[in-house]
Amino acid sequence: MRRVLRYQDAYLSVEARAMWADTLKLMALLPALPKTVGNEADWYGRQGAEKTRQLKALTDDELSAYLESPKWDRSAFLRRAPSETFILETLPELAQPLTVERLESWNGKCLGLPAQFVRGFRHFTAPDRNGRSQEFVGPPALRPALQEICSVWNASPEDASIRPLWILVALLNAHPFKDGNGRLARALFNLDLMRSGVLVHGPIPLGALIHATQGNFELAMRRAELTNAWEPLCRAILRLVEFYSSDLAGSQQQTKGRASAETGSTDAS
Structure with missing residues (x-):
């Protein structure tokens, strides 16, 4: 059974802290997002074969057994509700204490439901390829x-820089819904x-990126x-x-190139 995580117990090595610090710097420099954020499936769908290959290449060699599993179903992701929409709708509520x-209310919004209450039953994942299952909190x-x-x-807290990382892991560990x-x-x-x-400039479509790496x-x-x-998590x-x-930067370059070409065509005419 998973243990309940406590923030004070989280220990990031020097290497992990350095990678997380680099991540924060990089996120602060992200270029502006497209005017229409869209949803995770839209973002994933426009990557194309080359970008998809690059994403899959981010996985580690030790995960090869998992990646070869026929159970991984990418189509299930494409049916999920866009978390970006929920994030943008929830921003006015951030001033209130969590x-x-x-x-419960926010999770209901993620699912497009009036509410989604904390489960009151024992919860197991589906059996893995070896027949084992993981019991949640x-x-x-x-x-x-x-x-x-x-x-x-x-x-x-004073060490607020690792807070979003810890909250991400702690909620997935508890798996309350x-x-x-x-x-x-x-x-x-x-x-x-x-x-x-x-x-x-807005949220990162983290779900699209995570699912494209096939389990890393x-x-x-x-x-x-x-x-x-x-x-490993900080590195991932x-x-x-x-x-x-790099994807955003490339998209912006393509947009500028098209705009310049259109301007040139207009001037020529």
């Missing part, structure tokens, strides 16, 4: 786990970075929550943000 009830521990997340969010946990965790990650002024992020996150080893997020940054 509570378990607000988490049980109902008696869920409220304390969520209250810890809310306290960290509300307290603005029947559905939408990943969307809510990614939303909180983005919201915390946006309210702190790191993400100036998932296993890196498990190391952080189960063994307190944060280096840094590489994903580097990819996203």
Whole structure:
């Protein structure tokens, strides 16, 4: 069974802190997002074969057994609700303290439902390829786990730079809802970075990036929550943000090129 994570127990090595610091600097320099943010599926769909190949190349060799599994279904991701829409709608609520009830409300918005309450039953994942299943945090521990997340969010601790990273992992570790946990965790990650002024131009479609790596992020996150080893997760997020940054920069260059070409055509006529 997973243990409930506490913020004070999170230990980032010198290497992990350096990678996370580089990630924060890179996110602060991200160019402006397209005027129409769209959703994760739209962003993923426009990558094309070459960009998709580059994303998959971000995975580590040790994950080859997982990547070869026929159970991975990319189409399931394409049916998910866009977390960016939820994030932008929720921004006015950021001035209010975070509570378990607000988490329930926000998760409901992720799913397009009136509300989504903290589960009151034991919850197991589906069996993996070896027939094993992972038990999530049980109902008696869920409220304390969520209250810890809310306290960290509300307290603005001195070491606030790792807060969005810890909140992302802590919520996925608790897995308090029947559905939408990943969307809510990614939303909180983005919201915390946006309210702190790191993400100036809007959220990162983290879900699209994570799913395109075919499990690299998932296993890196498990190391952080189960063994307190944060280096793989910091490395994974840094590489994903580097990819996203280069993708945006390339898109902007193409847009400028098209605009220049159109201007030239107009002048010639």
